Amino acid sequence: RKEVEQDPGPFNVPEGATVAFNCTYSNSASQSFFWYRQDCRKEPKLLMSVYSSGNEDGRFTAQLNRASQYISLLIRDSKLSDSATYLCVVKGGTGRRALTFGSGTRLQVQP
Amino acid sequence: DAGVIQSPRHEVTEMGQEVTLRCKPISGHDYLFWYRQTMMRGLELLIYFNNNVPIDDSGMPEDRFSAKMPNASFSTLKIQPSEPRDSAVYFCASSSTRNTEAFFGQGTRLTVV
Numbered sequence: 001r002k003e004v005e006q007d008p009g010p011f012n013v014p015e016g017a018t019v020a021f022n023c024t025y026s027n028s029a030s031q032s033f034f035w036y037r038q039d040c041r042k043e044p045k046l047l048m049s050v051y052s053s054g055n056e057d058g059r060f061t062a063q064l065n066r067a068s069q070y071i072s073l074l075i076r077d078s079k080l081s082d083s084a085t086y087l088c089v090v091k092g093g094t095g096r097r098a099l100t101f102g103s104g105t106r107l108q109v110q111p
Numbered sequence: 112d113a114g115v116i117q118s119p120r121h122e123v124t125e126m127g128q129e130v131t132l133r134c135k136p137i138s139g140h141d142y143l144f145w146y147r148q149t150m151m152r153g154l155e156l157l158i159y160f161n162n163n164v165p166i167d168d169s170g171m172p173e174d175r176f177s178a179k180m181p182n183a184s185f186s187t188l189k190i191q192p193s194e195p196r197d198s199a200v201y202f203c204a205s206s207s208t209r210n211t212e213a214f215f216g217q218g219t220r221l222t223v224v
Contacts, residue, residue: 032211043202043215044154087154091211097142098167099213103153 001026004102006088012108017078021105023071023088032091033064035073037084038104044087047073078109115216117203123222129191132219135184136205144204144213145178145188154202160186193223 006023013019025033033050048055050062050071061074071088088102116135124130136143145157158168163180171178175194180186190197200220204213 034212043217045215046212049211096167097161097206097211098144098156098159099211100156101146101154 002103003027003100004088004090006102006105008103008105010106010108012110013078014110015078015080017109018074018076019078019107020075021073021086021088021107023073023102025069025071025088025090025100027090027092027100028069030069030090030092033062033071034089034091034099035060035062035071036087036089036101038087039084044101047086075107078107080109080111083107083109115203115205115214117201117216117219119219120217121220121222123224124193126194126223127192128223129189130193130197130221130223132188132201132203132221134186134188134203134216136186136203137214138184140205140207140214141183142206142208142213143180143186144206145186146202146204146215148200148202148218149198157188190221193221195223198222 004025035047036044037047038044048057050064052064054063059076063072085104085106087104090100118133141162144159146154148154157170158178160180178188200218202215202218204215206213
């Protein structure tokens with residue numbers, strides 16, 4: 001079983017739609033959680049951190065459920081520029097600094 | 112700041128040849144990571160360093176792979192001998208103790224024929 005699991009998609013949605021991505025992680029000792037965005041043939045970049053209380057950044061909302069080991073990302077009012085692969089990322093337990101990446105969910109927003 | 116700098120951007124080599132990938136982390140960052148990305152396996156951690164010391168190399172596929180960090184501003188990932196299954200995009204990333212965010216270089220696209 002992979003440490004971080006995501007639905008690979010692709011998700012094809014029209015502009016203005018709301019889309020949700022889900023992710024599960026297996027290491028209950030994981031301490032930090034993130035969503036990264038990767039455009040085609042580019043490097044991954046941090047989209048937002050995910051906090052236990054849930055957090056919002058403009059049209060993006062991230063949620064964490066530690067009991068279920070589940071992370072989500074909601075994108076409202078999708079734009080063409082949101083088309084990318086969204087990577088669920090987990091930082092391991094105490095002392096482990098490296099980030100573990102899910103395989104990513106591809107989003108294609110269509111006009 | 113120029114960000115994480117990797118070279119070369121593209122490398123095509125023949126099976127059996129030695130390949131060396133290079134990385135310059137962001138100045139002041141004390142963590143450096145090497146990742147490999149393929150369609151089949153996604154982004155996999157190969158090795159990471161803290162203050163130039165290798166901390167976890169459990170992701171290095173086999174003895175053909177080696178990584179060094181001789182100083183705080185330079186790291187190499189070497190594959191010797193290279194094989195077609197090593198074809199992938201290799202990313203270097205760095206971060207600081209104060210901030211978990213990892214900043215990635217643009218990657219080296221390696222093709223072994």
